[in-house]
Amino acid sequence: MPVTGVFFIPTNANASTSLTPLIDRLRSVFGEELTLVARFNLGHNLLRDTPSCLPASAHSPNPPPKARYIQLLFLNHYPSHGFLYTTEPEDVPGNNGNATPSNAARIPSTLNPSNAAAKSPRLVMSTIPRPSYDTIYQHFMHACEPLWCHRHTVTVSGGFAFDVGDFRVRLGDVKQTQPMTRLRGTVVEIEWRGPSLTASSPFIFDHDEGNNGETFVDSAIGPEEEYASGAQLIREFWSRLRGDGIAGVREAILVPDMGKELKAQARRQEIRRRMGGKTAAEGNGGWGSSEQEDDPDPIAGVDLARQYMEIFRFNR
Secondary structure, three states: OOEEEEEEEEOOOOOOOOHHHHHHHHHHHHHHHEEEEEEEEEEEEEEEEOOOOOOHHHHOOOOOOOOOEEEEEEEOOOOOEEEEEEEOOOOOOOOOOOOOHHHHOOOOOOOOHHHOOOOOOOEEEEEEEHHHHHHHHHHHHHHOOOOEEEEEEEEEEEEEEEEEOOEEEEEEEEEEEEOOOEEEEEEEEEEEOOOOOHHHOOOEEOOOHHHOOOOEEOOOOOHHHHHHHHHHHHHHHHHHHHOOOOOOOEEEOOOOOOOHHHHHHHHHHHHHHHOOOOOOOOOOOOOOHHHHOOOOOOOOOHHHHHHHHHHOOOOO
């Protein structure tokens, strides 16, 4: 299981870009370990729901509705699908006295409790087959224009991907193309590709006669431990790379809901195994089930997408 971290270095008065200094430092610090393996590019779009024309008092006694967002992201190292991240609709207080099953099942992230407070809006991640990505974006931009406002489009083009031992480093300049053209900074993605703890210690499913044998119990080494150990390695690598000359860096590693899809997939696979593979086809949260059948791993990269979307929240 690869573990990633994303770092963003904004532009400043002294340097419009940190890309060239970072590449030079990669070469000077890691020397013969450094190998250029590919180019790197991405695109990110942020949309916000159209604000209400009513004053806040019009919603009394309920609080005014919070802003909702849609983020769309594609990464060239995940060519089979793009990513869509959206705010889940809020429940209106007093609308229904009985909690719905979905409300009862909501569990805050254990990786970063401070960012997963009860008042924070829930976010839903989906994957989109790459051929449908542009169509979905155009749908929101045109058919849904009265409901959603375009906030920005940022891209990385002409970036680089390097292998450094058990790490892969992708970096490039982030350019905003809409609503105005400007350079926002430099993004660095660090991926730990070394030995996985969870690969040799799979999830444990404990049999429970009173619950149809579907009780799920995390193993001693689960996604949280994997992410925590990987995050430490990534931060140590980044500390060596950045040196003392880079300031104002924003970091996204242990963001909320990390490992959510991995756990859900493990549960489904174990249930299918116990039932002899006779259950219905597994849902993956993707957009367009017929096209998703050709995707070998429809949840690949969802945690990395969360990290990028945490970084690219300009113009909110």
